[in-house]
Amino acid sequence: MAEVLVVVEHSGGEVKKVTLEMLTLARELGTPAAVVLGGPGAAAPLVDRLSEYGAVKVYAGESEDLQGFLVAPKAAVLADLVRSAQPTAVLLGSTQEGKEIAGRLAVKLDNGLLTDVSALDANGTATQTVFAGSTIVKSQVTRGLPLVTVRPNSLTPAAAPATAEVSPLEVAVGDSAKLARVVERKVEPKGARPELTEASVVVSGGRGVGSEDNFKLVEELADLLGGAVGASRAAVDSGFYPHQFQVGQTGKTVSPQLYIALGISGAIQHRAGMQTSKTIVAVNKDAEAPIFELADYGIVGDLFKVVPQAAEEIRKRK
């Protein structure tokens, strides 16, 4: 079977969840081959994890050029690899960097591109969910191979252990790909909470939480459950919580095992970012709130009474 190239999203020596989703998808389409692009030594810490999810080959593109500049060198190396390996499809994460690399790659290869894809079948038909989840679009790349970016949290990653052979890539990058140099990197200080898009539990607060100070209640419940904190746009716009935690159409897409919505009405734009969560629990004092149409478990009540009781019960059971 022909190779399906999966461009690895990684940071700090760890494989990002979207990569595991792409490997799971790639196994349905052909032989998964992971492509690591990074600085010297970038691939070694990732190989075991990539193998665990079915990568039979790891192309290791390692060079100062791949970490010292913005995405252009990565697109150049990938274009060379696609020309030589002739894969059946190329998958990248629908992240800021993944989409930028994909766009440049499409231009270099004179190839079509589909972004924000949630599924891809063996015929190259991609599924995209648009207009806040209300419309499903099926489309195909008509020029070249299926080159797609996969929307994080579109599918559940499943392990399928393989033994990956590591194949070093030659990194020959011309000066035209080195026009934007990275001069400094600052790692954002990370708290003890898991990353929002990777967490298996997300507790989100909406306008009903009422204030920045009250968000401590949301944080407390999240911490008790080992989860991440999210927020609706109304909560973010009101200044209750920082923008990077917004869930929804114009925020992050999450798909945890458990999503708890506190004081969130359930507008279509919010649902677009959380409706594929496995179990949804909603606390809202309005029994008519649309979030209850989606929730597996609904509590009609005041979150300021319900959450402390839930927290107390969880503490007891711990």
Ligand SMILES: Cc1cc2nc3c(=O)[nH]c(=O)nc-3n(C[C@H](O)[C@H](O)[C@H](O)COP(=O)(O)OP(=O)(O)OC[C@H]3O[C@@H](n4cnc5c(N)ncnc54)[C@H](O)[C@@H]3O)c2cc1C
């Ligand atoms: C183009 C566009 C993009 C958008 N993108 C996003 C997005 O990415 N994410 C997003 O979230 N929204 C987005 N929105 C906004 C969206 O339409 C809603 O306005 C928003 O989701 C509402 O947030 P909310 O549910 O917190 O607030 P509201 O709709 O005001 O709901 C607050 C809820 O809290 C309940 N409540 C109040 N007090 C309590 C209490 N004490 N206990 C329990 N319940 C209580 C109320 O009954 C109510 O249901 C977008 C809108 C547009 C037009």
